[in-house]
Amino acid sequence: MYDWQIPLTYLLSSVLFIFSIRSLSSPKTAVVGNLLGMIGMSVAVLITLFSPYMQDKQLPLLVIISGAIIGIYTALKVKMTALPQMIAALNGLGGLAAVFISFSELITGSSAFLEITLGMVIGAIAFSGSLIAFAKLQGILPSRALTFKYQHVFNFILISFCIYLALCFLSQREFFFFYLLSGLALILGIMIVLPIGGADMPVVISLLNSYSGWAAVGIGFSIGNVLLIIVGSLVGASGAILSYIMVKAMNRSLLNVLLGGFGSTQDHNTSTPTSQNAKSGSPQDAAFIMENARKIIIVPGYGMAVSQAQHVLQKMAEDLRSLYDVEVKFAIHPVAGRMPGHMNVLLAEANVDYANVYGLEEINHEFADTDVAYVIGANDITNPQAKNDPSSPLYGMPILDVAKAKTIFFVKRSLSTGYAGTDNPLFYAPNTIMLYGDAKKITEEIVRYLEKNKGSALQSL
Amino acid sequence: MEIWSFLTIFVLACFVGYFVVWGVTPALHSPLMSVSNAISGIVLIGALIAAGTDTNTTAKALGLIGVFLASVNIFGGFTVTQRMLSMFKKKEKK
Numbered sequence: 001m002y003d004w005q006i007p008l009t010y011l012l013s014s015v016l017f018i019f020s021i022r023s024l025s026s027p028k029t030a031v032v033g034n035l036l037g038m039i040g041m042s043v044a045v046l047i048t049l050f051s052p053y054m055q056d057k058q059l060p061l062l063v064i065i066s067g068a069i070i071g072i073y074t075a076l077k078v079k080m081t082a083l084p085q086m087i088a089a090l091n092g093l094g095g096l097a098a099v100f101i102s103f104s105e106l107i108t109g110s111s112a113f114l115e116i117t118l119g120m121v122i123g124a125i126a127f128s129g130s131l132i133a134f135a136k137l138q139g140i141l142p143s144r145a146l147t148f149k150y151q152h153v154f155n156f157i158l159i160s161f162c163i164y165l166a167l168c169f170l171s172q173r174e175f176f177f178f179y180l181l182s183g184l185a186l187i188l189g190i191m192i193v194l195p196i197g198g199a200d201m202p203v204v205i206s207l208l209n210s211y212s213g214w215a216a217v218g219i220g221f222s223i224g225n226v227l228l229i230i231v232g233s234l235v236g237a238s239g240a241i242l243s244y245i246m247v248k249a250m251n252r253s254l255l256n257v258l259l260g261g262f263g264s265t266q267d268h269n270t271s272t273p274t275s276q277n278a279k280s281g282s283p284q285d286a287a288f289i290m291e292n293a294r295k296i297i298i299v300p301g302y303g304m305a306v307s308q309a310q311h312v313l314q315k316m317a318e319d320l321r322s323l324y325d326v327e328v329k330f331a332i333h334p335v336a337g338r339m340p341g342h343m344n345v346l347l348a349e350a351n352v353d354y355a356n357v358y359g360l361e362e363i364n365h366e367f368a369d370t371d372v373a374y375v376i377g378a379n380d381i382t383n384p385q386a387k388n389d390p391s392s393p394l395y396g397m398p399i400l401d402v403a404k405a406k407t408i409f410f411v412k413r414s415l416s417t418g419y420a421g422t423d424n425p426l427f428y429a430p431n432t433i434m435l436y437g438d439a440k441k442i443t444e445e446i447v448r449y450l451e452k453n454k455g456s457a458l459q460s461l
Numbered sequence: 462m463e464i465w466s467f468l469t470i471f472v473l474a475c476f477v478g479y480f481v482v483w484g485v486t487p488a489l490h491s492p493l494m495s496v497s498n499a500i501s502g503i504v505l506i507g508a509l510i511a512a513g514t515d516t517n518t519t520a521k522a523l524g525l526i527g528v529f530l531a532s533v534n535i536f537g538g539f540t541v542t543q544r545m546l547s548m549f550k551k552k553e554k555k
Contacts, residue, residue: 017500018477024485024493027549034542037496041503041535048506054513056521063512063525064505067532074533075540080548083541087495090537094501097508097530104511104523209494212501219507221467228503229467230474235501237478238493245487334487341490348548359487 001052009047010227016040017231021238027354044227080349081308084338085137088130088205091212095126098215099182105222106178112222113173117166119218120178121185126211128189133204136193137338143198152259155191162188192258199302199380199419201338203246203257210239242340249334249360251386251396278415281433283445286374286409289433290320290446291453293371293407295327297363299400300343301336303377303412309440310350313376316447317352323454329366330357331400333381364401373405377439379418384426393420408432411442492545499538505531 017040023033045064049057071090078086102120110116135141162184169177196204213235220228247254290296298317304310320326330352332343347357367373375382382402385392402408403426410432417423426432435442485493508531511524 014474018481020496020500021478021481021493022484024489024496026486027489027546030489030492031543031546031550034492034496034539034546037500037542038539041500041539044503045505045509048509053510055515056513059525060509060512060528063528064532067529068536071533071536071538072540075537075544078541080544083491083495083545086537086541087491087498090495090534090541091498091501093530093534093537094498094504097502097504097527097534100523100527100530101504101507101511104520104527105507107523108511108514108517108520206494209498209501212498216501216504216507217471219504221464221471223507223510224463224467225506225510226467226470228507229471231500231503233471233474234478234481235497237475238482238497241479241482242490242494245490332487339491340494341488341492344488345491345545345548348545354488354549357488 001050006047006051007226009043010225013040013044013227014230016043017234021234080346081305082138083345084201084205084342085134087339088134088137088208091205091208092127092130092134094212095123095130095208095215098123098212098219099127101219102222103182105219106175110222112224113170115218115222117169117178117181119215119222120182121162121166122211122218123215124182124185125189125192126208126215128186129193129204129211130189130208132190132193133201133208136198137201143201145197146194151191151195155188158184158188158191195259196257197419198338199335200250200257202335202340202342203243203250203254205339206239206242206246207254208239210236210243213237213239246335246340249398251398278427278434279430279432280436281409283435283442284449285433286435286442287446287449287453289407290326290372290374291324291450293320293326295366295370296320296329296372296374297367297370297402297405298328298330299373299375299378299382299402300330300332300347301376301378301381302338302342303439305337305342305346306377307439307441309376309443310346310352312440312443312447314347314350314352316443316450317356319447319450319454323450328356329363331360331363332357333360333378333400336378336381360398360400367401367404370405371407373402373408374411375402375409376411376443379410379412379424380420380422382426383418383420383422383424385422385424392422394422402426403429406431409435411435411437411439413437489549492542492549495538495542495545499535499542502531502535502538505535 016036020033020037023029102116165181213232216232317328336343386394386397386399508527
């Protein structure tokens with residue numbers, strides 16, 4: 001092997017990865033992009049495997065194959081609803097791999113102590129944090145913010161102690177400090193994610209994603225590998241930007257999300273179901289109003305994901321279009337669901353044409369000339385308090401202006417508050433009709449009436 | 462000094478990442494996460510180098526564990542991304 005072959009392959013691989021992410025600018029090119037990513041990974045792994053570094057090739061190759069089988073099998077088996085936790089779990093594995101590599105580097109006598117320490121700490125946080133995120137998304141742990149007294153004080157002491165240990169290790173080079181630090185970093189990862197509640201999950205998942213990238217950068221520095229540095233930076237930047245977008249879409253700061261406990265303190269608001277009356281209606285009423293509408297915008301939220309209503313929702317949209325000639329669009333808030341782009345994936349799964357799916361800024365001006373807003377399993381992202389109540393925890397968050405539609409349907413189980421723990425005044429608006437029940441069942445009922453009404457109209461002709 | 466060229470590459474790569482990621486359409490943010498997740502499995506390279514040695518058994522074992530974890534991450538990540546993207550693709554043909 002010539003000595004230019006490895007660097008050249010790594011360069012090629014880096015370029016392929018950049019194109020792979022670049023291709024996600026449009027759904028048309030995205031599939032090719034994923035393929036480029038796979039090729040980039042394959043060439044990098046193969047050239048390393050056959051490089052002179054490798055005294056033993058068989059055993060590592062065998063381990064790769066067994067990992068591949070498990071990875072592919074799990075990824076094919078996992079249900080699309082379990083996607084957020086699947087991503088969290090995979091992310092954790094990458095972090096844990098970084099931890100093991102840094103340990104291995106350390107005991108083989110590498111002298112890049114600072115780099116190894118950084119790679120290890122970030123990897124450990126990514127691992128244990130992802131583990132907690134996984135447990136919350138999977139329902140093993142309650143998804144709400146788990147907080148305790150003096151949590152911030154505890155975390156502050158923990159972080160300080162981590163820094164102290166890192167300094168001890170770097171100055172005295174005693175492995176004992178490194179081992180202790182790895183344990184504390186794992187605890188830190190747990191402590192960071194525990195106080196973060198369900199609806200803030202998109203931020204956390206993106207952030208952990210970013211960490212796994214920075215951990216790769218740390219490993220790259222410690223073994224002097226340019227490919228790891230470049231690719232780790234791409235991933236780190238990607239996760240960081242996604243976190244930024246999510247945080248902006250909630251008008252909060254990253255610090256505010258990380259300090260956690262959001263929504264858990266507003267309990268006094270929940271206990272007052274006010275004397276106002278919310279109007280409730282039946283699926284039959286809803287079907288009648290929607291038949292006669294000219295334009296409908298559907299606003300999905302996490303509730304749609306929970307009840308798996310996306311398929312029947314698409315059926316409803318198709319019926320309205322084909323039987324009644326209604327214009328139907330979907331509006332997606334950036335933080336709807338449990339990970340960035342969660343709603344888009346679910347709608348894509350149900351075969352909703354992505355040309356009919358719009359983002360917050362693209363569609364918000366259209367609510368004013370919309371007859372019906374069908375809000376299914378969403379709440380906070382439509383709450384007008386975000387605009388006009390400075391005392392609300394939601395104040396300043398960009399919302400979907402469903403209030404401007406002529407009629408608003410809320411498909412919800414009850415009048416309960418959303419994640420922010422604050423009442424939604426829109427429930428009591430004169431043009432709002434509540435449809436109480438499971439998102440999927442209600443929508444199925446509506447579809448039934450839509451199809452029945454058309455049938456009887458045809459018969460009477 | 463070698464560290465300075467690494468640092469230069471690192472900073473420039475962050476800029477590339479910044480500009481490339483802002484070009485991603487919001488509808489594909491989930492695939493972006495899962496593909497970047499798969500790509501972060503590039504630590505496999507580091508794990509392989511650690512596992513390739515025959516001189517230190519402990520280091521080799523640790524490296525092999527790293528190889529295993531990173532492989533699951535890579536193959537799982539790309540497969541999940543492929544599944545997601547194929548759902549977006551279906552609509553084009555229709």
